Amino acid sequence: MDFTRELNSSQLQAVINTDGPALVIAGAGSGKTRVLTYRVAQLLGKGVPAYRVLALTFTNKAAREMQRRVDALVGENQAAHLWMGTFHSIFGRILRAEAPAIGFSPDFTIYDAQDSRNMIKEIVRDLHLDDKLYKPHDVHSRISMAKNMLVTPDAYAASETIRQSDKIAKKPAIHEIYRFYANRCKRNNVMDFDDLLLQTNILFRDFPDALEKYQQKFEYILVDEYQDTNYSQYLIIKRLAEQHHNLCVVGDDAQSIYSFRGARIENILNFKNDYPEYSLYKLEQNYRSTTTIVGAANSVIARNTEQIPKELFSNNEEGEKIKIIRALSDREESLQVVGEIQRLARDEQQDYGRFAILYRTNAQSRLFEEILRRQNIPYRVYGGTSFYQRKEVKDMLAYLRLTVNRDDEESLRRVINYPRRGIGDTSVEHLRSVARERDATLYQALEQAERAGLAPATTRRVIAFREMIDECAAMATNESAYLVARHLAAAAGVIADLSADSSPEGVSRKENVEELLSAIKEFSETARRSGEEDRLARYLSEIALLTDQDNERPDDTPKVTLMTVHSAKGLEFPTVCVVGLEESLFPSIQSAYAPPALEEERRLFYVALTRAEKRLILSHALSRYHNGEVTSPRPSRFISEIAPEFIATRATPPRQQRPAIHLPSAPHLIPESEADLSRLQPIAPEEVEPGQVVHHPGFGTGKVASVDGAGSNRKARVYFPRHGMKVLLLKFAKLSAEK
DNA sequence: CTCTTCCAGCTTTTT
């Protein structure tokens, strides 16, 4: 194969030097996927068997794209046996093969975040803990962080540091919840997303034979988006690569945007420590964007302190300067941005598929959708509530999961009384206590329903339900996924229940279930045709790790793309509009006062800018509805961080004609609009004094009324125009003031 | 046990 034509010199080096550890720093748009796919092709070309190559990505989409491109290079037959997929799918697959070793059965169910939270909620109730304090979301993210740091429940309980920090957060019982959660998962034969990585680590730690098997097997390992790996993923890779040391990681520290879910930028920064003999390849030529866009992105990212030195450059044309739209309101902003897209599409005869609107939060899509719909412009929104998260789809899936794994308690509880069949909370609680007494799962209690002491009518209903599930379970071992699903939808009364509702929402719910059924049908048929397993268990294990974006249907109408900046990573569009560039939105309020978090927001902004090929439009609004309240945000500091030579018309900072916001008449108060956030500096507790104008990340600008207490007990009473008088413990309140 | 209404919390990002 002749690569020299298709690759520049650094790309070529990264492709042909296949042996030993390699770190590829791939700037935005520098042909990262090209290097990865050619490297895989090179390996196969050298005669390495496909099944000895492991290639890991973060999204299914990236994995599929890579598979497609390798197929095109070397042919499908050769590429078919590559181990190519997301971390979660690959290690999920290995765990199913090795499940008995670590105390699971191969048909374990995978819980998504919502399932996990439901279970946590129940545990909090069971333990008689305060549910206001132990919010499922918070507890789950705490447990998730622990798992990603490989802290087991025992280690969690034993760690003085962790217990201390939980105590300070006034949540000293998290270790208990974690223990119950882990035990219940095991008993119910369930793993959550983090378990797929944690349990793999446990497998490799406790079963050296298993580790060695996979170490031997995977002669070459490639990892995409290495800057996004968490500790758990890092350790799996490190262990697997120990034998052959043929590990190639590709990433860009400047695009690390997932620290909130445990990604550790250090993994890429410290690669050289783990593999001192490594070779480094830097891909610095950007093929995607104009020099204006690359220059603007460089000027922004240069403000970050923690990074691997590199300079992205482009030999493309200079292109247009960046346009900045300042709108009076959020509604006005969407009108102007959409108007601009419409004008460009018309004047330059471009189709709508060449435009993307990127925002920080999903909630921002709504206004744009409204305007686009009104203007009859085709668009597609990515993200938000996915198909698989819809209630009716989750209900149906819960039935299917229960059929495959009857110990899955979350699924059982979800459907035991849906559609209504007269088995209410009281009966379920009763059955749960029976289960607990006998140290059994809930379904095992159902199997003893005759002796559970329920009312005769309820007992009959429980038995009928149980027999229906058992019948489907028997079916599921012999029949195709589709046959079981179809039967279940009818037998359980789901179809009848949905058909009874003729409201538009009801109709759409029924359509969603029909759509799910036809997807299962397609799965069964495709599987049968290609001689693969067409059973329900396999179907469920495949879709557990799918998201909406993996279900894309090809569609010939070109559409404007609406998505968050996070989900745009890896994509590119001729024209990109980055909207809602306002302080407290982008950068988000939570990050504004924490330098590392702010750097991550800046990287996110960098990702947004580098999605654009030809043209960038940035916008912000001077007033915005946020959770039903009007706010007057200031333009994002990120706008002013772009070197001015790349900007077409720099808007002057709005001062006078900013719309007046109904401030209560508090004397001597600086209106929110005049506090210059970029000039704010944190103030120490002892420096706060009465009369001072201060800024609080949540309450905004306020005036100190009085101060009392000393040391860590020092408190201030501060009047905030929008929130009233607040008493703040200065040790915790992140107050700042203008320099 | 079921249905309706009301309220709180949410909004950072996802495998």
Next chain:
DNA sequence: GCTGGAAGAG
């Protein structure tokens, strides 16, 4: 502004 869950009535 919306959603999911709690609470209260029948």
